[in-house]
Ligand SMILES: Nc1ncnc2c1ncn2[C@@H]1O[C@H](COP(=O)(O)OP(=O)(O)OP(=O)(O)O)[C@@H](O)[C@H]1O
């Protein structure tokens with residue numbers, strides 16, 4: 001890690017252990033893709049990240065293409081995250097983008113989203129998930145254009161962004177679309193670790209890429225517990241890669 005890189009502003013994720021793997025958090029302004037198989041905690045991670053910001057007085061916007069607002073509120077409440085007060089204070093906003101209204105959602109993302117995000121003054125953005133967004137476009141050039149427009153809108157707003165994506169079931173280290181990894185500045189892979197008999201034994205996280213910063217490359221176990229995600233970052237060595 002060079003001196004200038006180590007001084008780059010970091011945005012803490014709010015997830016114990018993950019910040020250690022990242023040398024403090026996500027580099028400010030990054031668009032970070034979080035990919036994983038169903039149930040690996042992508043939605044929880046995205047919410048936890050925004051609530052960490054809310055606790056610091058930073059505004060966050062959660063754009064949901066998957067779950068409805070009441071479901072997301074229930075997820076946050078079961079972890080006892082202060083989601084209701086964050087919404088009341090205006091440090092968290094949850095926006096439901098309806099995939100049934102594909103045209104409007106795409107139009108918003110390609111056109112107005114940048115302006116909307118800048119107006120909101122959000123420091124943290126989460127979009128859950130780009131996989132659903134990709135299904136709204138009927139061919140690859142359109143998917144690519146939408147993804148680039150989305151990433152550009154997020155970067156232009158000045159926020160630091162988490163995009164979630166479904167992993168390819170046959171190749172769980174990459175997203176279903178195989179495109180988002182290239183558009184994003186950073187990629188976290190959430191997966192299932194397997195025991196010697198091949199059975200799934202737990203959850204493990206890996207930082208696949210994180211532009212302009214040093215990061216752990218080891219696979220670290222993590223858990224989803226009563227207060228959310230936590231990564232076991234024991235033995236993380238930022239100097240060894
Ligand atoms: N209170 C809790 N305690 C322990 N584990 C929990 C708790 N709440 C949720 N989980 C775990 O988190 C998982 C759901 O996490 P989440 O919805 O974030 O996953 P996801 O990756 O977004 O899944 P999908 O791809 O289906 O959207 C559950 O399947 C469960 O294993």
Ligand SMILES: [Mg+2]
Pocket residue numbers: 042043044066128
């Ligand atoms: Mg989810």
